[in-house]
Amino acid sequence: MNLDFSDIKVLLVGDFMIDHYIMGTSNRMSPEANVPVVIPKEEYSIPGGAGNVAMNLSAMGAHVTCLGFIGDDIWGEKLTSILKNQGINTSNLEIIENYNTTLKQRIYANGMQVARLDKEKIIDWNPNVTKRINYNNYDVIILSDYNKGILNDFKIPDTSIPLIVDPKKDDFVNYAGSNIITPNLNELNRASNIDIKDKKSIVDACNELIKIHGFDYIVAKRGSKGMIIVGKDNFIKKINAHIVGSPDVTGAGDTVIATLALAYTITKDIEESAKIANTAAAIAVNKTGTASVTIDEINNYIESNK
DSSP: OOOOOTTOEEEEEEOEEEEEEEEEEOOSBOSSSSSBOOEEEEEEEEEEEHHHHHHHHHHTTOEEEEEEEEESSHHHHHHHHHHHHTTOEEEEEEEETTOOOEEEEEEEETTEEEEEEEEOOOOOOOOGGGGGOOGGGOSEEEEEOOSSSTTSSOOOOOOSSOEEEEOOSSOGGGGTTOSEEOOBHHHHHHHSSSOOOSHHHHHHHHHHHHHHHOOSEEEEEOGGGOEEEEETTTEEEEEOOOOOSSOOOTTHHHHHHHHHHHHHHHHOOHHHHHHHHHHHHHHHTTSSSSOOOOHHHHHHHHHHTO
16 A cells, blocks of 8 residues: 555644744753753754644645634744745634744753643634635545634534544534544543543443534544544444554644544545554654654555555
């Protein structure tokens, strides 16, 4: 199999943010507190949240249109610039006055993350821009929810186009009518009335949510244990994870939703799509920090592990 996602047009709706990395060294502890004294050596910024999903989609060859909001600040400008340089359409990223673009700053010392500083403001967004969106211009719609406000009042469009969600809210009612949803176990536990402790409880929780909200499939992400897919009519599949030595899971969920959406758009096979997404996740967690995975990396990994 040689995957090619270059003809796929994606509408990505989500919480766009920027990740700023401060990479440094440390050889002593602070006398003021039990923390390392870090000497910065390098700083760089990468799109985070839905921005990281966009970067992954673009790296895999898809045509990406972003729908969301950013602040009228230097971080919003930087985020937009990076996305545009990757050929990503940012014309529907609304600039909100007196709003700070969500910023996550990570400080590393000797290759290890020692602190994270978050700057954010949660707002309810009334997206006038959605009125001019023609959903039928796209092959797939992705909702990347980081619970920063954009999807609080977003209405799921009535369309036959596949709609795939990476959730964050405790109540999945906002996502009702979506085709595929990809919670991790904590998100699944909060959204259902079932205590998640084993495979049976995962399946029971998924079946409950499918019955209530009408999802076609739930892909339950289990980290190092892989995934469990549950669908209507007692469809259950277990996907084992690839073995990774010292994974950095930053942004791995973004890689999963991007790859799953593209693969499903082509194959319409949820099991095969989840396997491909699982492969992409294994590649992503082998990288430091927020990272994109290219289509060549996926194809090479699949070829070398036949």
